[in-house]
Amino acid sequence: MMNAGRKAAAVGALTLFALAAPSTAWGQGVANAPAKVSSAWTAVSTCGSLSGLGLSWTSTANVVTAVTLTTIPAACSGGSLSLTLVGAGNAALGSAGPVSVSGTSQTLSTITGSPTSTSVTGAYVSVVGP
């Protein structure tokens, strides 16, 4: 089993606040139509740490054909998960997804790139949402 990294980003919903931009009226002129400015900030929350994910794979003729992830944080269910298998120098060897997270354990059976299992040194995972 190999630990996989990193990380989940959630959708940010922002409530906009109206700001009146500085406006100047001279003499009898009246600034009755200032520029509209809306501004908001929101925290980007995570559905949980993905650094502790368990990862194993199935290989056929030394090619990774499926990857199983375990201990996916339950809060990530419904998120969009992508995985990249890397080799020396963090070069991408193969990838899977995006797929919808459906539970705390999930098998990704469509792996692109035909990565050679003996070349895989790590994996990176991204979950966006839910």
Added chain:
Amino acid sequence: MFGAVTAFAATLSVGATKLGSGNATVTTCNASASVTYATAYSSTVPGYKVTTTPVTSAATCSGQAYKVTLTGSGNTSLAEVSGVLDASGNATPDFSASSIAAANITGVSLVITG
């Protein structure tokens, strides 16, 4: 959710013999907006980086300028992208060139100016 709100009243200059009065209506083109994220693996990060952060607002914000800022630990700015909202009030700011690791993003700010 936190929002910093600052309102500046319109300045009215009154001359010695002239008098003007009026008020400025402070409005916003829409009450809310949403920002989502698209990611892609980068061997230089290494890890997943943010590629785009699609913005969805409303058609009433069409043609207005926007700026999206991704922030990290300590509310430091990691990257900013600005542009103009399309006819639907949406946009797809591209952060690919900034190579911002998704793992480092803790907040997002959006400003729409019209």
